[in-house]
Amino acid sequence: MPSNEWLLITVGAILVNNVVLSRILGICPFLGVSKKLETALGMSGAVTFVLTISSFVTALLYKLLLSAEITICGTTVNLSFTKFLVFIVVIASLVQIIEILLRKFSPSLYRALGIYLPLITTNCAVLGAAELNAGANNGLGRGILESTVFGFATGLGFGLALLLFACLRERLELSMIPRPFRGTAIALVTAGILAMAFMGFGLLVK
Amino acid sequence: MSTTFLAAVCVVGIIGLILGCLIAFTAKKFDVEADPKVEKVRELLPGANCGGCGFAGCADLADAIVNRGISPSRCTVISAAALKNLSAFLGVEAEEKEKMTAVVFCGGSLSRAARKAQYNGIMDCRSANVAGGGGKACAYGCIGYGCCARACPFGAIEMRDGLAVVHPEVCRGCGKCVTVCPRNLIRLVPASVKIHVYCSSADKPAARRKVCSAACISCGKCIRADGQGRVEKQENGTVRINCENPPDISLAETAGCPTGALQTEETHRAIQPISPKETQK
Numbered sequence: 001m002p003s004n005e006w007l008l009i010t011v012g013a014i015l016v017n018n019v020v021l022s023r024i025l026g027i028c029p030f031l032g033v034s035k036k037l038e039t040a041l042g043m044s045g046a047v048t049f050v051l052t053i054s055s056f057v058t059a060l061l062y063k064l065l066l067s068a069e070i071t072i073c074g075t076t077v078n079l080s081f082t083k084f085l086v087f088i089v090v091i092a093s094l095v096q097i098i099e100i101l102l103r104k105f106s107p108s109l110y111r112a113l114g115i116y117l118p119l120i121t122t123n124c125a126v127l128g129a130a131e132l133n134a135g136a137n138n139g140l141g142r143g144i145l146e147s148t149v150f151g152f153a154t155g156l157g158f159g160l161a162l163l164l165f166a167c168l169r170e171r172l173e174l175s176m177i178p179r180p181f182r183g184t185a186i187a188l189v190t191a192g193i194l195a196m197a198f199m200g201f202g203l204l205v206k
Numbered sequence: 207m208s209t210t211f212l213a214a215v216c217v218v219g220i221i222g223l224i225l226g227c228l229i230a231f232t233a234k235k236f237d238v239e240a241d242p243k244v245e246k247v248r249e250l251l252p253g254a255n256c257g258g259c260g261f262a263g264c265a266d267l268a269d270a271i272v273n274r275g276i277s278p279s280r281c282t283v284i285s286a287a288a289l290k291n292l293s294a295f296l297g298v299e300a301e302e303k304e305k306m307t308a309v310v311f312c313g314g315s316l317s318r319a320a321r322k323a324q325y326n327g328i329m330d331c332r333s334a335n336v337a338g339g340g341g342k343a344c345a346y347g348c349i350g351y352g353c354c355a356r357a358c359p360f361g362a363i364e365m366r367d368g369l370a371v372v373h374p375e376v377c378r379g380c381g382k383c384v385t386v387c388p389r390n391l392i393r394l395v396p397a398s399v400k401i402h403v404y405c406s407s408a409d410k411p412a413a414r415r416k417v418c419s420a421a422c423i424s425c426g427k428c429i430r431a432d433g434q435g436r437v438e439k440q441e442n443g444t445v446r447i448n449c450e451n452p453p454d455i456s457l458a459e460t461a462g463c464p465t466g467a468l469q470t471e472e473t474h475r476a477i478q479p480i481s482p483k484e485t486q487k
Contacts, residue, residue, distance in 0.1 A: 065217070070213065072209055072213055073209065075209045075210075077209055077210045079210075079214055079217055081214070082218055085218055089222055089225060090225065093225035093226070093228065096229050097232050100233055100237075101232065101236055103236075104237075105236075174333070175328070
């Protein structure tokens with residue numbers, strides 16, 4: 001694989017097709033935990049962690065089992081249509097297992113990410129990354145290593161958007177805002193403007 | 207066609223089964239035993255997570271109480287009955303602790319304090335304090351943008367006529383407001399003391415009078431009226447009630463304070479804007 005292909009995957013996932021601001025995935029944590037920079041940092045760390053691991057596992061499953069033609073009793077079946085069902089079950093249980101293991105082996109990491117992990121079990125950004133991996137190359141799916149890198153870069157993109165938004169919201173707290181716009185209203189308007197700013201990156205990749 | 211369905215059901219079912227077994231296995235194998243005693247102590251704590259004890263929250267304090275032998279009376283907001291309960295559970299002697307309440311030592315509401323400027327900046331006392339000290343002329347008094355009221359986890363501080371007043375029956379004495387006030391006007395005092403001199407100005411008495419009609423002018427009337435040293439003048443000129451040996455609340459009337467800086471907690475709490483007519487008089 002040529003080296004600029006890797007660059008395309010990473011830059012594409014972080015800036016051009018930012019998971020939050022251009023694909024509109026993972027909006028719930030984007031609005032929910034962006035009130036403080038501190039919690040936003042913890043959340044983006046946890047999302048990146050889960051996205052990387054779940055991208056690897058789902059890509060492995062898709063490549064080896066779901067997209068392959070299986071012959072049973074003389075009939076060939078392709079199970080790729082069950083990918084959503086399988087992915088969501090796999091991701092949810094994966095997060096559960098990671099949580100249990102973290103609590104046992106790394107209490108400090110558990111304390112930093114612990115409260116955010118259960119929130120991510122069914123985060124659509126995680127499912128979205130798995131689906132984007134599976135749907136790439138006309139349904140053939142990305143390679144396993146590429147998928148993992150894509151998952152990691154998607155997590156970084158999510159973190160970038162979340163941290164930028166948290167900084168903006170912390171400043172919004174202190175500014176004088178007309179009464180009808182206070183709270184979620186101004187947050188959504190800001191998110192829209194931030195998304196428009198990210199449209200500028202669209203020209204990076206032809 | 208039916209084979210496809212059958213295969214799909216089998217594959218999804220088998221994956222689910224494997225994952226379920228895997229979760230059950232890891233949960234059993236790598237289980238971390240939570241100390242049931244810590245759980246119980248956490249339940250007995252108020253659960254306000256105010257941080258008044260200096261720990262990160264009630265769960266952290268519960269852990270410290272059980273594992274590090276911290277006294278349960280470190281919790282500042284716990285009621286006497288609940289503390290007794292908790293001490294009985296831990297098998298330690300309940301420490302008698304006086305209930306503390308926060309008091310804002312300033313009576314300069316908007317209609318009493320002179321204005322020096324129109325403040326249009328960020329509506330937070332700490333920002334205003336940096337940027338020239340807000341709209342009121344007194345450099346020692348309540349700025350009145352309510353950062354203490356926002357910091358209070360119990361909603362015990364109310365902004366009345368541009369002055370922070372504490373409702374002692376709601377206040378649990380955690381001290382959050384004390385640290386947040388940029389003018390250091392708030393202090394924790396025993397809740398049984400119901401009379402105070404509500405002024406913290408360290409200016410010359412005449413200068414205080416100029417910027418606030420409710421300022422203590424250090425005339426000493428209350429000190430003389432009391433006559434037993436229960437009201438004291440401090441080094442910087444402010445007058446304070448001796449909280450260890452407080453005078454009766456009737457002193458508020460008998461002393462005849464010329465500005466009304468000496469008042470009961472009840473009248474301070476019930477502060478009302480003065481009508482413009484009255485001010486002209």
